[in-house]
Every structure is written in C-alpha cells, then in structure tokens.
Amino acid sequence: MSSPNPTPPTDPAPHVVVIGGGISGLAAADRLLSAGARVTLLEATDRLGGKLRSGEIEGAPVDLGAESMLARRPEAVDLARSVGLAERLQPPATTSASVWSRGELHAMPKGHVMGVPGDASALAGLLSVEGVARIGREGDLRPAPVGDDVSVGEYVAERLGHEVVDRLVEPLLGGVYAGDAYRISMRAAVPQLYEALRTHDSLLDAVRAIQARAAEHPRTDAVFTGIDGGVGTLPGAVADAVRARGGDIRTEEPVLALTRTAAGWAVRTERETVAADGVIMANPAWSASALLAHESPGASAGLARIEYASMALVTMAFPRAALTALPGLPDGSGFLVPPVDGRTIKAATFSTRKWSWVAESAPELFVLRTSIGRYGEEDQLQHEDAELVGASLRDLGAAVGLAARPVATEVTRWIGGLPQYPVGHPARVARIREAVARLPGLRVCGAPYDGVGIPACIASARRAADEIMATPTLARGTDRGAGE
Missing domain, CATH: 3.50.50.60 (FAD/NAD(P)-binding domain)
Structure with missing residues (x-):
C-alpha cells in the first residue's frame, strides 16, 4: 500500500x-x-x-457520564489542579450508601474489599443466615491458588458461596465495569486482592491482611472527589x-x-x-x-x-419536598441493585445529597440518576427514552416508595462505553x-x-x-x- x-x-x-x-x-x-x-x-x-460529560437539568449542573474520581491516586487530582481547578475539587457530601436486595434496603456493609469480607458477620442482614454461615466455613476448604489470573466471581463463589457474589460483589463490580463478576479478571479489577492471595491460602485471611495493612497507615482524606460543576x-x-x-x-x-x-x-x-x-x-x-x-x-x-458494555444514565429532577418527605428514602448517596433480583436499574444516585453544588444550584429540586445496562444487556438500551424513564420510576417506587413525577428528565446512552476486563x-x-x-x-x-x-x-x-x-x-x- x-x-x-x-x-x-x-x-x-x-x-x-x-x-x-x-x-x-x-x-x-x-x-x-x-x-x-x-x-x-x-x-x-x-x-x-469521552465518557466525561457535563450538562444541566432544570438549571442544576450535573454529570451525564462519570461523576467522581478516585482521590487516593494522584493523577486525576494533580491534573485538575494543574489546569486551574484546585479550588473546585470537592469530596462527596456523604459517602454512605445502601444495597436494595430482595426488596429491602440494607446499609452498605463495612469492612470488605470490593464486596469480599474479612469477617462473615460484616454481611449479616444482607445475606441469609445460611449465606453468612457459608462464609464462615471457608477455613475448611483446601487452598485454591489464583494462578496467572482468575475470575473474581468464580473464585469468591467457590470460597464463600454464590450469595456473597450475587448480593454484593456483583453490584459493586457492576457499578465500575457494567460487567459480569463471573467473567471479570481479579488480577485486572481487584489487583490488591489478587496479590494478597498469592501469599495466603485463605480468601478471608487475604482480605484481613489487606485490612491490617490499611489499619497500620490510617487515612482521613477522602477516597473520592468531584469537581464543582461536575467532573x-x-x-x-x-x-x-x-x-x-x-x-x-x-x-x-x-x-x-x-x-x-x-x-x-x-x-x-x-x-x-x-x-x-x-x-x-x-x-x-x-x-x-x-x-x-x-x-x-x-x-x-x-x-x-x-469487548465493551453499553449503559444508559437516566437523570431526573423532582420537587425536593416530594423526595425528602419519603419515609422509605435511605440515608446516603443512593443504592446499588444486585442483578440477580431482575430489576431494570443497577443503581440510583441521589445527586442532590451527594454533591453540594447540585443542592446549592437548585434548592427547590431533588436531582437523582439511575443507571441501566450491563454486559450482555444491550437490548434494554434499544427502548425509547420514555420507557427507560418509566422503568426507572417503577423501580424507584418499589425501592423507596417514590410516586412523584419528575419535572425534567435526561437520558444519556453510552453505547460501547465500558471496556470489559x-x-x-x-x-x-x-x-x-x-x-x-x-x-x-x-x-x-x-x-x-x-x-x-x-x-x-x-x-x-x-x-x-x-x-x-x-x-x-x-x-x-x-x-x-x-x-x-
């Protein structure tokens, strides 16, 4: 040529x-x-x-793509500072979240590494009694080397049972990769766990070792940060x-x-x-x-x-009173949804609570967004915008009792948006x-x-x-x- x-x-x-x-x-x-x-x-x-995109809904600045940056890695924060955004860097106003599992909202468990606990009791309430007991029996299993690589879901399910994968690991990994935990590489997606397992025969012991190292050097700085006006x-x-x-x-x-x-x-x-x-x-x-x-x-x-996964973000604005008066609305920044429950949405983020600039710019509104779509579920994204909004509202109604109609909506599709690992x-x-x-x-x-x-x-x-x-x-x- x-x-x-x-x-x-x-x-x-x-x-x-x-x-x-x-x-x-x-x-x-x-x-x-x-x-x-x-x-x-x-x-x-x-x-x-690319996948960073800012916009507005009813005058409130919002992210229509990725909305936060890991602050404990320096690259993104350093770049933002170097281009004049230092004064606009802000951590989330709240870091607590929930999991909507089996029709009930549960506070996000503490003391885990991407959903993998170091102690079975950390997942009590979210998992069934048998599911918690299954985690406790990991010490009875033979060691299982991780080799050159291993699936996060397959390995964790083998050691701790499928319930911990389906109810916590899957929604957490899905929030990052829109992928399938049973396909995702541990070496690529959870490298600290992979490395710990190279020197520990027990998965629980590997998690405890990670937690012990973190406890030796405690940090008080924010894990994530955003930018006033959106990343x-x-x-x-x-x-x-x-x-x-x-x-x-x-x-x-x-x-x-x-x-x-x-x-x-x-x-x-x-x-x-x-x-x-x-x-x-x-x-x-x-x-x-x-x-x-x-x-x-x-x-x-x-x-x-x-391969790539596609997803959609449904951003909605409601009268603030319609949300703050809901007795079923959990504290924190939103909730994750295990795909095993068959819901349409995989997460809901309460933007007004999570980001102070959203709350301050639209004091009469409550802005939230849902995410739809995982690897292999591209058919969902072929629906019209109104259908995606309707599906989100149905799930929100079931989760928190929301019956109000939004005053504005915005659907953003990311076709082929997330590479799979x-x-x-x-x-x-x-x-x-x-x-x-x-x-x-x-x-x-x-x-x-x-x-x-x-x-x-x-x-x-x-x-x-x-x-x-x-x-x-x-x-x-x-x-x-x-x-x-």
Whole structure:
C-alpha cells in the first residue's frame, strides 16, 4: 500500500499526533507539551471528553457520564489542579450508601474489599443466615491458588458461596465495569486482592491482611472527589490548557488511515494527511484495531477481542419536598441493585445529597440518576427514552416508595462505553503493547488497558507520552529544539 507524501514540518520540535479526545488523549497531549513536543489532537466526534460529560437539568449542573474520581491516586487530582481547578475539587457530601436486595434496603456493609469480607458477620442482614454461615466455613476448604489470573466471581463463589457474589460483589463490580463478576479478571479489577492471595491460602485471611495493612497507615482524606460543576468540566479545562500552550485540537476529524513512512507516520483524515514523528492512540479498542490492521496485525487482532458494555444514565429532577418527605428514602448517596433480583436499574444516585453544588444550584429540586445496562444487556438500551424513564420510576417506587413525577428528565446512552476486563485481560494487554512497541514512535493508552477510572486513564496516557518522548528519534528532536 503506497502512502501519501505529507508536507514535512519545519519546526525542529518533534510532532506527535494524538488520536482521540477523551480524558486519556487530552492528558497525553498535556504531557507531551510539557516534554517539548508539538501536538495535534484529532477527535472523531463533535465534542471532547469521552465518557466525561457535563450538562444541566432544570438549571442544576450535573454529570451525564462519570461523576467522581478516585482521590487516593494522584493523577486525576494533580491534573485538575494543574489546569486551574484546585479550588473546585470537592469530596462527596456523604459517602454512605445502601444495597436494595430482595426488596429491602440494607446499609452498605463495612469492612470488605470490593464486596469480599474479612469477617462473615460484616454481611449479616444482607445475606441469609445460611449465606453468612457459608462464609464462615471457608477455613475448611483446601487452598485454591489464583494462578496467572482468575475470575473474581468464580473464585469468591467457590470460597464463600454464590450469595456473597450475587448480593454484593456483583453490584459493586457492576457499578465500575457494567460487567459480569463471573467473567471479570481479579488480577485486572481487584489487583490488591489478587496479590494478597498469592501469599495466603485463605480468601478471608487475604482480605484481613489487606485490612491490617490499611489499619497500620490510617487515612482521613477522602477516597473520592468531584469537581464543582461536575467532573465533566475537567476535559474542557485540560483542552484550554493544551490550546494555551500551542496544542492543536481538532474535533469532527476522524482518522481514516495510519501509515508508517521513512520519517515517521502519516495520519490521514478526510481533510488532509498529517505528518508525525510519533502517534499516541487514545481511541477505543475497536477503532485502534482498524487503524493498526495493516501496520500491526497482531496488535489489531488483540484489540479486536476487547469487548465493551453499553449503559444508559437516566437523570431526573423532582420537587425536593416530594423526595425528602419519603419515609422509605435511605440515608446516603443512593443504592446499588444486585442483578440477580431482575430489576431494570443497577443503581440510583441521589445527586442532590451527594454533591453540594447540585443542592446549592437548585434548592427547590431533588436531582437523582439511575443507571441501566450491563454486559450482555444491550437490548434494554434499544427502548425509547420514555420507557427507560418509566422503568426507572417503577423501580424507584418499589425501592423507596417514590410516586412523584419528575419535572425534567435526561437520558444519556453510552453505547460501547465500558471496556470489559475478562480473565486473561492483563496478559492480552501485555501482548498488545509488545506488538505496538515494535513500531517506532507509536503507543496506545486509555480505558481498554490499565483501568477504566479517570486516574488510571491519565496514568496510562502519561506512560504513553513518556515512552513516545523517549523514542531516540523524538528525543533527539526535543534536544535540538531546546538548543535553538
């Protein structure tokens, strides 16, 4: 296949093209500029931010995608501070939550690692008497090594019984990955538990060891944080900072082809072919797979096997009095729903309670949102908006007695929104990266690889940027540019 002959750049600083304008691509662009590169970011759609998206409902600012960031990893908080959002970082107003199981609301148990307890009594009330007793019999089982990887659900069910998986592990993992706990990789999704099990024969002992280490170094800082106005405002702030330092950000410019040239890479769009010394692919796995089909069939095949789950968020605003007067409304920020109960919603978040800026901006309203859709349940998302709203209201009525009608609704669909991490995912990612690394000046980053959370995506982007800038040809360009 012959490649076009793009006009070579005259600026001696290395030119890196970033494909994808989600938070990973934006974070990569930010890092590249700090390292002295010239940057062009190409986003296929008409908006930046990927799964981070801010909006309004009846004048209240809300997130229509991810709504919080893990604060105990530094990457997201550091990036927010660096782009001028330090004063807007705010932890949730409440961190307590519930589980709606077997038609009753239960306070979220304490003392567990992603739903796996260190003590059976921690799940008393949420599980049946027999379910609690089953956990206590784990010491009678033979050791079960985790090997190279193992399914979270399968392993925990084997050691502690299916009830603890179905009633707590599944809804907690589903809230993060919209996936199936019986397929999800422990090594990828709960790495601290996987590592503890490599040195402990008992699952309960492994959890207790994690808890003991945490108790030795207690922390009082918030686990999660948000941003006043929504974390969906972070991409715009990063984009502004990138543009202010000379970065070129283009929306509605999908990449059609990626070809190696004698000087680096040719990145073809509908409008032009862009010459680049390096390329960072921060686009979804299926898109990266298509672009790499010619240059790296091995990486392309691995990327094509990464599956995604779809989901929808139903945001609703009610008269505040209609919710605060409900005797069945639990304390805290909302509740999770075990899929085994057959409900439509998998969670409900009481945004007015959870985020102070929502409450303050709309004092007469109570804003909440439900989430719908798990891996393999894409059919649900084919329903009309009104049907998703109606299903949410029915479940809310059954859970908390809500009978009021919302004064406003907003349905946001995330089709193919969350990459899945099945057993073997870390090994697959390693093979993809190994294949990509054989192509000089090319790296991948984002949610398909090292974690779907915002800090993990930013860390992935920074790794890709640092590796690109360490490529000998690019490093020489940086040195040359700095000396002139």
